[in-house]
Amino acid sequence: MQPSGPSEVPAETVRVARAAFPRGSLAIRVRDELGPLFHDEEFADLFPVRGKPAWSPGRLALVLVLQFVEGLTDRQAAEAVRARIDFKYALGLELGDPGFDFSVLSEFRDRLVEADAGRRVLDGILAAAGEKGLLKTAGRARTDSTHVWTAARDVNWLERVAETLRSALNALAQAAPDWLVQVAEPDWFKHYATRAEDSRLPKARTAREEMGLLVGRDGMRLLQAVWSTQAPQELRTLPQVEHLRQMWVQNFHQVEGEVRRRDPKDRPPGATCLVNPYDIEARNSVKRDTTWAGYKVHLTETCEEDAPNLITNVATTDATVPDVSMTEPVHARLAEAGRLPGEHLVDAGYVDAHALVHARREYSITLTGPAALAVSPQTAAGGGFTGADFTIDWKDEQVTCPGGRTTTRWNPDRSPEGTPVIRVRFNKSDCQPCLVREQCTTSSAGRRLTLRPREEHEALRQARADQDTDTWKERYKTRAGVEGTISQAVQRCGLRRSRYLGLAKTALQHQLTGAAINLARIDAHLTGTPRARTRTSHFAALRPAEPKLDGAK
Known part of the structure; x- marks a missing residue:
């Protein structure tokens, strides 16, 4: 590979493109606004020092993104480079440039996969958008995940x-x-x-x-x-x-x-169980009513009113990885790239006590999402006591129950997942004569509690209290917009079906999908295209408001 610096668009290409597209096109507007998005030097490590000269990798990276923007096959993308004026304009090519054989795209993707370099494509667009003031990361961001089916056919x-x-x-x-x-x-x-x-x-x-x-x-x-x-x-x-x-x-x-x-x-658990002879990294998973074999992708985007909502991070895992396991990796990647938000809006799957504390302590992020409520057989039946009804003396390491009994049986321990917990146990002699025992425990040995460390316990308790307020609910409404991003990625780029076999190639597909969505949104911002609003059917709009219960806020 022989790197070449960014070149200006040839004058004849400019003249013909302006005549053919007097109102411009996505490729033309992006080139005018952001300039050359990728440089050959960024991909120099993917090629040997000696050998046949390669086609410009900086241009190939842009072709891959434009391919996903328009949903083109490799043959169609190579033909567009050869025949379309707006593609030649975006790539800075002469009108007579013959382009390349379509197989070059597959070979270049393989190089990106081997070096785990798919993020460079997404980061290149974000860097260019940041230089033009189109990327704002210090405010809020939102994340959600969706399922991805393997490219391999389903087999029994x-x-x-x-x-x-x-x-x-x-x-x-x-x-x-x-x-x-x-x-x-x-x-x-x-x-x-x-x-x-x-x-x-x-x-x-x-x-x-x-x-x-x-x-x-x-x-x-x-x-x-x-x-x-x-x-x-x-x-x-x-x-x-x-x-x-x-x-x-x-x-x-x-x-x-x-x-x-x-x-x-x-048989082994789902995380290790092979489910397809053609794609050995695909795994079976279930989420509510959806069952699939394949992977899962997590999209993080900005959500500011005065700038385009751009995808700042894409993470792909096998289908069995729970969302909460990805909260910290997403924050770590955003911190590495310098794109940490002040507030991160997520759904309940990404929130637990450890995630709340870790996000605040390590990254100064306010993690906003519904925290799971405490569940026990007594609360499920109604009127029972949860851990929140017990008074905890952290200094003296003792707990007082709703019936007024106090225990000092306080034992630091580890959960099955390896996280630190505190095991608290009340004596049988304290629980047997208690008047409110039926609301507290059905165990004949006495009530037992499992507490998290103090900081996590208090963070979770505060989160549960906050999410019942109207202020929190109004602020959290912004998270719903990420569902539209997933829908756009599915409909425009085929996000939910992997084009390739294997986790690494599927991850590259998702990085290119994120880059393509960003280009489409930057173009919509430049042309003043308003954001789509949530559609509500005429009948659904007639639904009467539900009356509030007595005492409800």
Whole structure:
């Protein structure tokens, strides 16, 4: 790669573009307002020092973003560079520039994935917007997540194990064909030479279970052969063989020398359970009524009235990672990029006591979101006592219950997740004669409490009190706007369906999606396009206001 500095748009390209687009276009307006968004030097580490000269990586990065803005395939994007005046204008190309072969885009994406350089594309647009005063990060930001389906087709259990075995056989046939011919059973060529979907799988449940056990026995024999002393050791390091090993460990075991399918309770948790033979990093997850196999993406954006709402951070995880686990990583990334907000609006999934304290202490951020209420069998039935009804003396390490009894049984401990907690226990002799015992506990051994450290306990208690006020509710309304951002990303860029296999490539897709949405919003800001308002049907608008209960604020 031979870096070249940012170039001016050729005069002839300017003349033709102005004539063809007298009102401008997104690509033209973005180039006029922000100038060259990327420079070749930013991607120099992705290319070798010697070899055939590469097409400008700075321009390729912009092509990738414009491709997502307009929903183009690689062929269509390469054709647009070759034939469209506004693309040539945005890229600073001569009218006669032939562009590049469409395969260059795939090769450049692979380079970005290998170096985990997708963030550079999003950061380049944010840096240019910041220089023009279009990015304001010191105020408020909001974050939400949504599910992403894997690009691989959905398969049932029988297809999953059969395709995993077929993939391993194909890899071994390439790496050690002579060895494989010696160990392969004659029936393997009949059962695994073609895709499972091309075969007539049995419909009866018993027949399908028997076929699954046959695949399990064949896979077990292959694994034993690979790990035998006669097999070349390098075969064990093949990705497809390792995938086969993991799939068989999770789905089969041997009982008295016979291969059996594992019971559901004997299988690994969702975070490690392989669910697709084509995309080994995809995971199954459930959120309310939505069940999917794939990933999850978290979008963070600014939300100021006098500037475009720009996406400042995109984080992609597998589908099983809970939202609350991403609160701190999102803050860390925003701090690293210098884009920390003063207030961060999130939904309930991102809030817990630790997150509230950590955001304030480490990043000076006010984390605003609904805190989960205390739940117990007594409160679920109504009228029971929660931890908030107990008086805590932090200095003397003792707790007084609503019935007036005090305990000093105060034991620092760790939760199953490893976080510090305090275990408090009341004596049986205190709880048995208590007049309000039924409202407090059903245990015959006495009431037990699990407390967080003081700072977290008080932060959570304050958050629960604040979220019942009208001031907090009015301020929190701003968070709802991020739902529109997810909708725009889904409809314009196909956010909820991965275009590629694997977490790294899916993460790059989401970085490019964030960059594309930012360009579209900057263009809307330049043209004075008003933000869309939440649509309410004519019938829904007639809904009468619900009457407030007595004593309600």
